[in-house]
Amino acid sequence: MLKEAKLALEDGTILKGEGFGFETIKTGEVVFATGMTGYVESLTDPSYKGQILMSTYPLQGNYGISREWFQSEGIKAEGFIVREQNNYPSHRLSQENLNDFLEEFEVPGISGIDTRALTLKIREHGAMKGAISTEEIEDDELLKLTKEQTEIQNMDLVDKVSVKKPTIIGEDNKHRAVILDCGIKKNSINALLKRDIGVVLVPYKTGYKEIMDYDPEAVLVSSGPGNPTRVTEAAQTVLDLSTKLPIFGICLGQQIISLAFGAKINKMKFGHRGINQPVKDLKTGKVSITSQNHGFTLDPNSCKDIPINITQINLNDHTPEGLEHEELPIVSVQYHPEAGPGPHDSDSYFDRFLETLKNY
């Protein structure tokens, strides 16, 4: 049954649509993603914790839901905004429809929204605080909840998605890496397992000594939600480990590594979320099409006097997309080489991880 739902934005906008998924009220930062596919991977990506996801592509749900595509145990985004949803999916792997998927994980969805207009608004204004209600609520009350919520910059979101205790996956693999888990995606773990690298996922607050006790050959600092400056413990751990082991970072991981060496982080106006972001390698001139999902970036000027070099840039806005330490085997990317969703063009990042680990 279609029921009326509302979306409120901090600038006072109230949009009405049809509710789907779970009947509830959720707040979050409203962000848009431009991929034509990948709603299952994105909704289950822990980096979307604290955010209400809007797809710019107008039809969602048409190929259904499969657990094979999950990037974590369930939906991590706070809500889903779409133009049109389809609940009669067609795909050989599909196990349920979008409505039941959201309902199962107690997440509200709103359809019938003019997502094109809303995207333009966000591009102009920047990402905004918002709220979705699939329950009955007065406009004023929903606006109040919207405005009163904490800014995403000041939320501790990594704590909500990081593992609670160390977890070993692939004990019998030839190599071993520790993943400093800030909200790892399954595809990243699988990319290492595929290369015979077993992993120990450790909580993001785990210190140097405990990590070394696992006798890893390298460390991966994972992607994850929210503001990297809220996880200073992880930056300290990176610094402590930096002369001992190769360190690789993905997205939030890159931001944490750059903070460890003294770079500055800025909030972007509306971020990069999509599966066709062009990234240029400054050494080879090669351009890759990458999967991205971030709203913070490091200030390139703050890298001038620290031992970190920017090795890759985004061709849309020239923001840093890859880093390397001047002397140590420390490498990171702002995009998602593990894909899920998106292209596999930068899968070789994990080959480099393996080579670096073997040679160290």
Ligand SMILES: NC(=O)CC[C@H](N)C(=O)O
């Ligand atoms: N995918 C990620 O790791 C996101 C990193 C960080 N939360 C950002 O928004 O910039």
